[in-house]
Amino acid sequence: MWYPGHIKKAKESIKKNLKIVDAVLELLDARAPYASRAYEYESLFRNKQKILIMNKYDICDQEKTEKWIDLYKEKGYVVLKTNLKSENIKKFLENKVAKHIPLNYKEKRAIIVGVPNVGKSTFINRFKGKKSTTIGNTPGVTKGVQWITVNKEIKILDTPGILFPELYNKSIKNKLMAIGSIKGDDVTKDDAVFYIFDYLKVNYPHYLDNIVEKGSSKENAYEFILEFAKKRNFIKKGGIGDYYRGRNTFLKDFNDGIFGRVTLESPEDYEQIKI
Ligand code: GTP
Known part of the structure; x- marks a missing residue:
């Protein structure tokens, strides 16, 4: 809703x-x-x-x-x-x-x-x-x-x-989904997970290392979520990670602060701050 x-x-x-x-x-x-x-x-x-x-x-x-x-x-x-x-x-x-x-x-x-x-x-x-x-x-x-x-x-x-x-642009929406304020549908959940992945990759890369098997690729969010799903034992026939379960759990774990301490924005990220 x-x-x-x-x-x-x-x-x-x-x-x-x-x-x-x-x-x-x-x-x-x-x-x-x-x-x-x-x-x-x-x-x-x-x-x-x-x-x-x-x-x-x-x-x-x-x-x-x-x-x-x-x-x-x-x-x-x-x-x-x-x-x-x-x-x-x-x-x-x-x-x-x-x-x-x-x-x-x-x-x-x-x-x-x-x-x-x-x-x-x-x-x-x-x-x-x-x-x-x-x-x-x-x-x-x-x-x-x-x-x-x-x-x-x-x-x-x-x-x-x-x-x-x-008042929300795409970036604000992604952050609000990441912290659980907006629930969203499949498309917006994908957006938020991809956004979190990119943000962690740049700002807290070691958190990503800790949540998949050693040596897993961190090139792209989709592949990463498949690896994350496998690590959590969400595995489909043929040994492939279950993307949807992986994505939803990734979002939930992030929101619960399980990966580590994260802040998603700094004042420098904004051209104009309306307060
Ligand atoms: P709405 O009813 O949707 O408006 O949400 P709310 O603002 O009342 O939030 P709620 O109290 O339901 O808390 C949301 C989640 O955040 C729950 O899982 C809480 O346990 C968790 N939570 C609340 N405060 C803290 C906190 O200080 N630290 C952590 N780690 N989790 C918290």
């Missing part, structure tokens, strides 16, 4: 609720610090305190991601980094986030936004200590908008993951 109806509804709901919050917590994937920014929010959130939370910091290439953090800080954002799978969320909110939320009402109110799969369900569920929303590697799992009471002082409004397809 590329642009489901609930995303449109979620955008309307976010707009409506913005009037009653003092800060915006934007959750990002630290492996794609620009592509995973929901940068259309900028126009909506003009007068709000903005706090960028770089999640999945545990599986990003920290040196590359830090360049983005410096850039965002220079532009006036508060930037925090985390691994929501292991962070104590209550302490994180109370000790690191709360001080940046202005107090305009009787309590501090923030809205949490982000593209799908950046970790919003993990954030909310781990905070609440029970499975109140479905967590999964499936974009668009969080459907409703709900208030979370952190303590007497802070309240957070959770929102569904939303996308801005009209």
Whole structure:
């Protein structure tokens, strides 16, 4: 599903609720610090305190991601980094986030936004200590908008993951597929896998060596995926690797950070950065 109806509804709901919050917590994937920014929010959130939370910091290439953090800080954002799978969320909110939320009402109110799969369900569920929303590697799992009471002082409004397809060029789409924010069809999955392969080949060539048999060719993505499939025992009649199973597993493993720490973009890659 590329642009489901609930995303449109979620955008309307976010707009409506913005009037009653003092800060915006934007959750990002630290492996794609620009592509995973929901940068259309900028126009909506003009007068709000903005706090960028770089999640999945545990599986990003920290040196590359830090360049983005410096850039965002220079532009006036508060930037925090985390691994929501292991962070104590209550302490994180109370000790690191709360001080940046202005107090305009009787309590501090923030809205949490982000593209799908950046970790919003993990954030909310781990905070609440029970499975109140479905967590999964499936974009668009969080459907409703709900208030979370952190303590007497802070309240957070959770929102569904939303996308801005009209703003995405091919490269952004590939990155969003690589981090699991867009699911895609056969063609776009091929594009994303080929893109990841080329990126790893140039930037992290040793990761590719580790996931196929020694001496395998890394000339082209298709051949590589066949080798990868064989290594995983996805073998078709005649001893050939099963391309489709190999491709889907490659995409999933990449998204889970199994190959190694990766960040898919640097500020230098962009001619113009709209933030
Ligand atoms: P939608 O519901 O689609 O909007 O997704 P979401 O943003 O709620 O993402 P969710 O919490 O479902 O997390 C997506 C995947 O990322 C899950 O497999 C999580 O376990 C994983 N994940 C979340 N936070 C982290 C993190 O800090 N590090 C790592 N390595 N994985 C994480």
